[in-house]
Amino acid sequence: MNAPLTLTATTGTTTGATTGTTAPGAPAFTERYLLDPVINADPYGYLNALRDHRPVHHSRMHNAWLITGHEQVMRCLRDPAISADRVRPLMDAVPQGAREDAERAFDILSRWMVFNDPPQHRRLRQVFQEQFAARAIARYRGFVERVTRTVLARRAVPGTTGDLVADIARPLPSLVFGRWLGVPAADGPSFWYWNARVGDLVLGAAQEEREYRTSLRSLVSLEDYLGDLVRRRRSEPGEDLIGSVLADGRVGDTVTEEEFVGMLTQMAFAGGETTGNLIANAVLALLRNPAELAAVREDPELVGAAIEETMRYDGPSKMSIRGAARDLELDGHTIRAGDRLFLVTAAANRDPARFPDPDVFSVRRGKTPHLGFGFGAHFCIGAALARLVAVTVVDVLLREHPDLRLASREHTWQPSLLNRSLTALPVHY
Numbered sequence: 001m002n003a004p005l006t007l008t009a010t011t012g013t014t015t016g017a018t019t020g021t022t023a024p025g026a027p028a029f030t031e032r033y034l035l036d037p038v039i040n041a042d043p044y045g046y047l048n049a050l051r052d053h054r055p056v057h058h059s060r061m062h063n064a065w066l067i068t069g070h071e072q073v074m075r076c077l078r079d080p081a082i083s084a085d086r087v088r089p090l091m092d093a094v095p096q097g098a099r100e101d102a103e104r105a106f107d108i109l110s111r112w113m114v115f116n117d118p119p120q121h122r123r124l125r126q127v128f129q130e131q132f133a134a135r136a137i138a139r140y141r142g143f144v145e146r147v148t149r150t151v152l153a154r155r156a157v158p159g160t161t162g163d164l165v166a167d168i169a170r171p172l173p174s175l176v177f178g179r180w181l182g183v184p185a186a187d188g189p190s191f192w193y194w195n196a197r198v199g200d201l202v203l204g205a206a207q208e209e210r211e212y213r214t215s216l217r218s219l220v221s222l223e224d225y226l227g228d229l230v231r232r233r234r235s236e237p238g239e240d241l242i243g244s245v246l247a248d249g250r251v252g253d254t255v256t257e258e259e260f261v262g263m264l265t266q267m268a269f270a271g272g273e274t275t276g277n278l279i280a281n282a283v284l285a286l287l288r289n290p291a292e293l294a295a296v297r298e299d300p301e302l303v304g305a306a307i308e309e310t311m312r313y314d315g316p317s318k319m320s321i322r323g324a325a326r327d328l329e330l331d332g333h334t335i336r337a338g339d340r341l342f343l344v345t346a347a348a349n350r351d352p353a354r355f356p357d358p359d360v361f362s363v364r365r366g367k368t369p370h371l372g373f374g375f376g377a378h379f380c381i382g383a384a385l386a387r388l389v390a391v392t393v394v395d396v397l398l399r400e401h402p403d404l405r406l407a408s409r410e411h412t413w414q415p416s417l418l419n420r421s422l423t424a425l426p427v428h429y
Contacts (some may be wrong), residue, residue, distance in 0.1 A: 007119040009022050012142065015032060019406040026075045027040075027055040027284060029049060029050070029054075031050075031059060031061055031423065032046055032238060033061060033062075034389060034417055035064065035279070035415055035416075035417065037415075040121045040413055041412070041413055042316065042416050043346060044240045044289075044346070044347075044350060044359065047068060047344060047346055047347035047350070048359070050066060050068050050267055050344075050347065051068035051069055051347045051348075051351060052188040053177060053279065054320045054331050055067065055068050055069030055071075055072050055331065055418070056069070056072055056331040056333050057179070059312075060331070061276075062342065063111065063282060063340065064131070064321075064331075064339070064341060064342050065333075065335060065339060065340065065342065066342050066344055067330075067341055067342065067343050068347035068348060068351075068355065068370075069347075069348060069353070070305075070348040070354040070355075071230050071351075072348075072370070072372060072380045073343050073344070073348040073351070073375075074329065074348075074375060076322065076341060076343050076377070077343065077371075077374065077375040077376045077378065078306055078376050078425060079328065080117070080118070080325075081325050081326050081327075082322045082323070082324060082325065082326040082341060083117050083229075083322060083323050083324070083325040084114060084116065084117055084121070084320075084322060084378060085115055085116065085117060085323065085402065086115060086117055086322070086323060087106055087109045087110050087115050089095070089321075089323070089340070090106070090109065090201070090202070090291065090347070090398055091106045091278055093204075093208040094128045094212050094216070095208075095212055097209045098216060100271035100312075101213055101216040101220075102212075102216055103364055104220055104405050105201075105215075105216040105217075105219045105220055105429060107262075108219055108220070108223050108262050109202075109219070110312070111124075111259050111262025111263060111264075112262065112265070113125050113263060113266060113381070114266060114270075114378065116135060116210075117375055119377065121151035121377060121378070122377065123254060123255065124259065124263060126254065127245060127248075127251070127254060127260065127263070128241075128245065128263070128267075128381060129381075130244075130355070131241050131245060131249065132381045132384060133384070134234070134384040136161060137384040138388070139387045140180065141177065141388060141392065143264075144176055144388060144389070144393070145392055146390040146407070147172065147175050147176060148172060148392055148393050148397075149180075149396060149400075151167075151168060151171060151172055151175070152168070152396065152397065152400060152401075153170065155167040155169060156397070156401065156403060156429045157172075158400075158429050159402065159403075159426050159429075160425070160429050161407050161426065161427070163424045163425060163426055163427075163429060164280060164283055164425040164426075164427045165276070165280050165424050165425045166399065166424065168279065168282075168393065169277070169279040169280040169422075170272070170276045171198060172279070172389070172393055173271060173272040173275040173279070173389055174188070174192050174272040174276075174277045175188075176385075176389050177267075177268070177271035177272050177275075178191065178192075178243055179238060180242070180271075180385070181229075181242065181245060181264070181268060181271075182229060182233065182238055182240030182241060182242045183302075184228070187225070190225070191222070191225065191268070192272065193218070194218040194219070194221050194222040194227070195218075195222065195268055195269050196220055196224070197214050197215045197219075197356075198215060198222060198265070198269045199269060200214075200215045200274055201215035201218075201219065201418050202269065203416050203418050204365075204416065204418065205389070205414070205415075205416065206252045207381075208356060209337070210276075211354055219265065222268060222269075223262065223265050224263050225259075226261050226264045226265060226268065226356065227261045228258065229242060229327035230246070230251075230257065230261055230264070231241055231251075232244050233246055233320070234246060239345060240375050242264070245260070246276050249390045250258060256356075260364060261419050267382070268296060270319075270382060271382060271385070271386075273316075273421075274316045274317065274382075274383075274386060274408050275386045275389050275390055275418075276311060277316030277419060277420060277421045277422070278307065278311070278315065278390045278422075279389075279390050279394060280318045280394050280425050281310050281314050281315065281316060281420065281422070282306060282307055282310040282390060282394055282420045283394065283397070283404075283425065283427075284308075284314075284406075284411070284422065284425055285306075285310050285313060285314055285361050285416070286306060286394075286398075287404070287405060287406045287427070288361075288406070290360050292362065292363045292392055293304070293398075295363055295364065296363055297398060297402070300395060300398075300399065302364070303394055303395045303398070304387070305363045305364070305365070305366075306316065306394065307390045307391050307394065308359060308368070308370065309362060309363055309365055309368075310361075311349075311370050311372030311373065312349045312350075312362075312365075312368055312372060313361045314354070314371035314420060314421060315345070315346070315349065315351075315370075315372040316372075316419060316420055316421065317345060317346075317372065317418060317419060317420065318344065318345065318346040318416075318417065318418060318419065319342050319343055319344045319345055319346065319417065319418060320342075320343045320345065320374070320378075321342060321343070321417075321418070322340070322341045322342075322343055323338065323339070323340055323341065324336060324337050324338060324339045324341065325337060327364055342417070343371065345371040345374075346420065348371050349370050349371055349372060354355070354369065355368060367423065387413035401427065401429050403429075404427060404428070405427065405428050406426070406427060406428075406429050407427050408426045410423065411423075411424075412424070
């Protein structure tokens with residue numbers, strides 16, 4: 001049995017072993033930095049070892065609790081003592097020279113559903129509930145198929161070589177999400193540039209003062225743009241997301257217009273980035289597993305299963321960050337109020353206690369309780385739309401490109417604690 005951890009009164013500090021205490025005869029465990037290039041490129045072997053060593057582990061290296069077991073992550077996602085509010089840590093990371101740009105930007109982030117706890121989270125989420133329901137999303141299927149075929153015809157000509165990330169995985173979700181939000185095509189370049197820079201801030205890619213300034217100003221620009229779009233939709237109603245929510249009459253009733261616009265900046269940021277990564281990761285997993293690819297080609301009904309298995313096996317998100325709102329106990333460890341927790345869903349989704357042969361990619365695995373879209377109150381509200389886009393794109397791509405194959409066996413990944421994002425995916429179309 002592992003020696004227990006005892007926390008001192010100082011937040012994030014521990015007494016007792018945290019990196020090398022193992023059962024007699026068990027292999028020694030040495031902690032690694034999660035952004036080490038080797039770990040970032042292929043985190044699963046290390047995350048498996050960490051979970052097997054101790055599924056609730058305090059890391060001095062990251063000044064956080066690393067929660068890697070499926071059961072333990074589920075408990076954290078259900079526990080009201082564990083808070084989704086991490087705006088303050090994001091703000092604390094901003095260099096002093098960029099703080100003058102930060103106040104309004106972080107006020108916007110404070111209105112994101114993802115950074116709010118119940119009951120505030122529930123109140124904000126209910127505004128979008130009908131528009132994100134599977135039956136409402138299904139009406140976009142024909143549009144997604146048409147856009148996919150148009151993009152493939154231009155960027156993925158059979159017999160040519162290209163980068164599937166740049167050619168398909170990034171632009172296609174952006175086109176769909178832009179149309180769904182009601183962003184005019186002419187505004188697309190500025191709109192998606194601001195989104196990318198907001199991603200640098202929220203996902204931790206911004207490091208230098210100049211990068212922080214650009215990201216903070218981009219978030220403000222994105223809110224200004226969406227605020228103007230909301231005002232236009234009031235005078236020119238439409239059937240897009242903004243028009244549909246306004247027609248329901250909740251803006252100005254259960255939420256203010258300022259809250260609504262702030263939440264739209266979250267929708268704009270989250271949609272394209274995550275779905276694009278899901279498409280790229282799914283195609284890579286299929287091309288690396290020829291038997292699974294053959295099964296999907298033989299039975300297109302398995303495309304949906306391939307997307308779900310990708311969410312479990314190598315999804316677009318590696319973890320979510322939480323904070324302890326008050327002291328709590330987890331697997332015999334005392335977590336103090338204010339401590340950070342990394343809920344490492346990438347490790348939980350390969351927990352052998354929950355998934356047989358977890359390191360095997362299998363499109364016939366069947367329905368699984370993966371945590372790729374989260375769980376409970378913070379289950380991804382956009383899951384139905386992400387699934388629709390990913391399934392449609394992969395289905396059309398595989399059917400219309402029977403000779404699709406990898407052009408390289410080596411791949412690089414964006415350095416990120418949170419995202420699992422390919423920098424490129426060279427393929428022969």
